[in-house]
Amino acid sequence: MRGRPSHGLQRLSRILARTERGLVDPRTEGRSRWRSRAVLEVDGERGLGPVVAMVAVDRLCERLRRCGIVIAAIRNSNHLGMLAYYVEAIASQGAIGIAMSSSEALVHPYGGTRALLGTNPIAIAVPTGNRPFVLDLATSVVSMGKIHHFAASGKTLEEGWARDAQGRPTTNAEAAKTGSIAPFGGAKGYGLGLAIELMLAALVDSTLAPDIHGTLDAELPCTKGDLLVAIDTSSSRGVGDRLLQYLDQIRCSEPADPETPIRVPGDGAASRASAALRDGFSVDPRLWRELNCLSRPHIPARVGIVP
Amino acid sequence: MRGRPSHGLQRLSRILARTERGLVDPRTEGRSRWRSRAVLEVDGERGLGPVVAMVAVDRLCERLRRCGIVIAAIRNSNHLGMLAYYVEAIASQGAIGIAMSSSEALVHPYGGTRALLGTNPIAIAVPTGNRPFVLDLATSVVSMGKIHHFAASGKTLEEGWARDAQGRPTTNAEAAKTGSIAPFGGAKGYGLGLAIELMLAALVDSTLAPDIHGTLDAELPCTKGDLLVAIDTSSSRGVGDRLLQYLDQIRCSEPADPETPIRVPGDGAASRASAALRDGFSVDPRLWRELNCLSRPHIPARVGIVP
Numbered sequence: 328m329r330g331r332p333s334h335g336l337q338r339l340s341r342i343l344a345r346t347e348r349g350l351v352d353p354r355t356e357g358r359s360r361w362r363s364r365a366v367l368e369v370d371g372e373r374g375l376g377p378v379v380a381m382v383a384v385d386r387l388c389e390r391l392r393r394c395g396i397v398i399a400a401i402r403n404s405n406h407l408g409m410l411a412y413y414v415e416a417i418a419s420q421g422a423i424g425i426a427m428s429s430s431e432a433l434v435h436p437y438g439g440t441r442a443l444l445g446t447n448p449i450a451i452a453v454p455t456g457n458r459p460f461v462l463d464l465a466t467s468v469v470s471m472g473k474i475h476h477f478a479a480s481g482k483t484l485e486e487g488w489a490r491d492a493q494g495r496p497t498t499n500a501e502a503a504k505t506g507s508i509a510p511f512g513g514a515k516g517y518g519l520g521l522a523i524e525l526m527l528a529a530l531v532d533s534t535l536a537p538d539i540h541g542t543l544d545a546e547l548p549c550t551k552g553d554l555l556v557a558i559d560t561s562s563s564r565g566v567g568d569r570l571l572q573y574l575d576q577i578r579c580s581e582p583a584d585p586e587t588p589i590r591v592p593g594d595g596a597a598s599r600a601s602a603a604l605r606d607g608f609s610v611d612p613r614l615w616r617e618l619n620c621l622s623r624p625h626i627p628a629r630v631g632i633v634p
Numbered sequence: 635m636r637g638r639p640s641h642g643l644q645r646l647s648r649i650l651a652r653t654e655r656g657l658v659d660p661r662t663e664g665r666s667r668w669r670s671r672a673v674l675e676v677d678g679e680r681g682l683g684p685v686v687a688m689v690a691v692d693r694l695c696e697r698l699r700r701c702g703i704v705i706a707a708i709r710n711s712n713h714l715g716m717l718a719y720y721v722e723a724i725a726s727q728g729a730i731g732i733a734m735s736s737s738e739a740l741v742h743p744y745g746g747t748r749a750l751l752g753t754n755p756i757a758i759a760v761p762t763g764n765r766p767f768v769l770d771l772a773t774s775v776v777s778m779g780k781i782h783h784f785a786a787s788g789k790t791l792e793e794g795w796a797r798d799a800q801g802r803p804t805t806n807a808e809a810a811k812t813g814s815i816a817p818f819g820g821a822k823g824y825g826l827g828l829a830i831e832l833m834l835a836a837l838v839d840s841t842l843a844p845d846i847h848g849t850l851d852a853e854l855p856c857t858k859g860d861l862l863v864a865i866d867t868s869s870s871r872g873v874g875d876r877l878l879q880y881l882d883q884i885r886c887s888e889p890a891d892p893e894t895p896i897r898v899p900g901d902g903a904a905s906r907a908s909a910a911l912r913d914g915f916s917v918d919p920r921l922w923r924e925l926n927c928l929s930r931p932h933i934p935a936r937v938g939i940v941p
Contacts, residue, residue: 362869365672366702395670398703398865423833439896441887451829453836460832462825494888512819518769518899519826521884522758525767525877526730529760529867535880558705560836562669570832573842577828580748581801589746592825 328603329596333472334409336610340617342375342405344545351375351405356382365394371404373548379404380413380553387557388420394559400531401553406542410450411463411596417557418452418459425556426450429527431543432536434467435507437517440494442507445536445551446470447523454560456571461593466520467508471543474503527552635910636903640779641716643917647924649682649712651852658682658712663689672701678711680855686711687720687860694864695727701866707838708860713849717757718770718903724864725759725766732863733757736834738850739843741774742814744824747801749814752843752858753777754830761867763878768900773827774815778850781810834859 328335345351355372357379362368367386371379383399390397407413410426417424430445450463468488477484478500489503490496497503510517528535533552541549560566574591582589602608610618635642652658662679664686669675674693678686690706697704714720717733724731737752757770775795784791785807796810797803804810817824835842840859848856867873881898889896909915917925 363702363866364700365704366866368869393671394701395673396703396705396863397672423836436884436887436896438889438891438894439884439887440890443884443887451833453829453832455832460829462829464822464825494890496890511822514899515771515818515823518771521899522760522767522769525760525762525880526758526865528877528880529730529870529873530865532870532873535876537880537883556703558833558837559670559673562675563836563839566836566839569842570835573832573835573844576844577743577746577750580743580746580750582745583747583801583803584745587745589743592821592828 328600328608329409329411330599331409331596332611332614333470333476336618337614338406338408340621341545343621345405345541348545349373350541350545350548353378355379357401357404359383359386359399361390362400365390365397367397367399369399369401369404371401374404376405376407376553377412380407380555381416383555384413384416384557387417387555388422391420391422391557391559392561396556396558398530398557399553399555401555402531402533403549404553405549407553409463410448411452411461411593413555414450414452414463415459415461417555418454418461420557421454421559421561423454423556423558423560424450424452425554425558427523427527427554429524429531429533429536429539429551429553431539431551433471433508434510434520435490435494436521437510437514440490440507443537444510444517444520444524445539446508447520447527447536449519449523453570454567455574456567458597459593460570460574460591461596463592463596464511466510466516466523468511468516469508471504471508474500474508478504527554530554635907635915636716636718637906638716638903639918639921640777640783643925644921645713645715647928648852650928652712652848655852656680657848657852657855660685662686664708664711666690666693666706668697669707672697672704674704674706676706676708676711678708681711683712683714683860684719687714687862688723690862691720691723691864694724694862695729698727698729698864698866699868703863703865705837705864706860706862708862709838709840710856711860712856714860716770717755718759718768718900720862721757721759721770722766722768724862725761725768727864728761728866728868730761730863730865730867731757731759732861732865734830734834734861736831736838736840736843736846736858736860738846738858740778740815741817741827742797742801743828744817744821747797747814750844751817751824751827751831752846753815754827754834754843756826756830760877761874762881763874765904766900767877767881767898768903770899770903771818773817773823773830775818775823776815778811778815781807781815785811834861837861
């Protein structure tokens with residue numbers, strides 16, 4: 328609905344395959360204990376990523392007012408889908424939400440040629456006067472999902488996006504699938520992705536990217552980690568409206584290209600989601616057939632619009 | 635000593651001018667109280683940035699083991715110098731350190747033309763087997779200090795770095811001084827800088843970039859905010875050595891340019907600092923004369939090496 332097909336329905340078949348093989352336990356909500364006053368340690372018990380994470384969000388919120396800042400370190404859980412969802416849930420409680428995840432090694436270091444870092448996404452939500460500000464980004468220049476999409480449609484990659492399995496620069500999407508993606512923003516984006524990788528390993532005691540598996544396959548246990556942070560903002564009354572005015576000042580400021588107004592992170596996703604709620608949304612025909620094969624009885628193939 | 639002249643001795647004259655005008659109170663350590671169990675609220679009382687921040691670090695560390703995660707929200711304090719210093723102090727206690735600061739509006743939004751965001755730096759330190767991993771970056775593509783340095787030496791800026799006061803792209807460093815700098819990493823770096831801006835305003839109740847002053851001038855009170863976070867890692871025993879091995883795996887991996895080995899953030903600063911401790915370091919001759927004018931009695935002008 329938000330226009331992020333790589334994190335939506337597309338993952339359903341793999342979740343079911345993982346469930347059938349016992350790599351996902353759809354009944355558990357995970358098991359957690361407070362490691363210290365403000366740190367929740369979560370063993371996901373191979374549960375569904377969203378189920379385990381939302382139970383963790385609820386537990387964090389119980390201690391949020393008293394502690395002011397709380398963090399959950401989640402291991403042994405499955406893929407979360409998009410991180411924006413969890414930080415929005417935290418922001419709906421009037422708190423800043425931060426989420427980070429590690430992943431399989433897909434990204435090469437700045438100046439490097441080999442896939443050694445995860446795409447290590449981070450999401451941040453800050454409550455404002457109405458809907459929260461929501462940032463959700465991978466620390467790679469593009470997602471591996473986009474590389475696969477380019478390969479499937481025979482499109483050429485932009486220069487600098489990827490390297491092939493031998494470490495050579497390539498614009499061939501097919502060759503990039505077995506190679507590596509560049510970090511975003513050169514040395515700085517590489518540094519940020521690496522910092523996220525290290526924080527996750529240190530706090531979750533999860534494996535590092537070269538040993539992570541289970542988010543892209545249906546054969547192996549999931550060994551990545553997740554961090555969820557909530558920070559109370561209730562002591563700063565009235566600040567939400569100030570933030571809202573500031574974001575509008577940015578949106579209304581003079582753009583470089585008169586045809587392209589300035590956006591605030593989350594604007595695009597929010598407008599696509601409300602359009603989808605109103606008008607329905609498109610599902611890729613191949614995916615629709617795939618989903619239909621999973622369903623008993625079959626859903627009539629009304630491809631294109633799901634009301 | 636680390637090769638960051640913009641954040642070192644160069645700031646001394648301004649600190650003294652601010653002190654003479656009462657904008658800096660060099661005697662106070664600031665006043666703080668625990669807003670909740672894990673959130674320290676600090677009124678810097680116009681104190682020296684490093685003094686106020688280091689007292690806050692000490693107070694954070696008192697509660698670190700019990701709470702697991704603690705945060706200080708600092709307002710009414712002066713410029714901190716480089717953020718790496720504080721996160722290293724936290725990492726020396728075996729904890730992850732994160733620091734963020736807001737600043738004057740110097741950066742334009744992605745796709746924009748006007749200076750509306752601060753350079754909003756973030757530093758992250760993670761303890762490893764020996765010295766910590768340290769990342770310290772501004773969310774602008776270059777610092778305003780670098781623009782000034784290019785202007786002073788008559789050098790041309792790279793395309794895409796800056797815009798002039800009318801919002802037009804420029805490679806003229808002199809014109810860029812009154813204009814704006816691009817965010818690093820396109821839309822993603824812009825989003826990260828904006829998220830830092832909003833988190834600071836929400837938690838510190840400081841002003842937003844367009845109303846921030848006092849870090850670049852000697853006339854106005856300092857209205858930016860600082861956040862310091864410490865996260866205990868003592869429950870993850872043995873992880874430090876794993877992180878160290880991983881960082882070495884990255885350093886030793888095949889580089890894109892055989893002449894340029896891959897670096898980990900902080901490597902350059904650490905090697906420059908140890909060279910400076912051994913051999914001394916260079917001070918710009920103009921700065922040396924300026925510092926001499928501040929000193930009674932004058933220091934003999936042994937420009938170039940300070941043992």
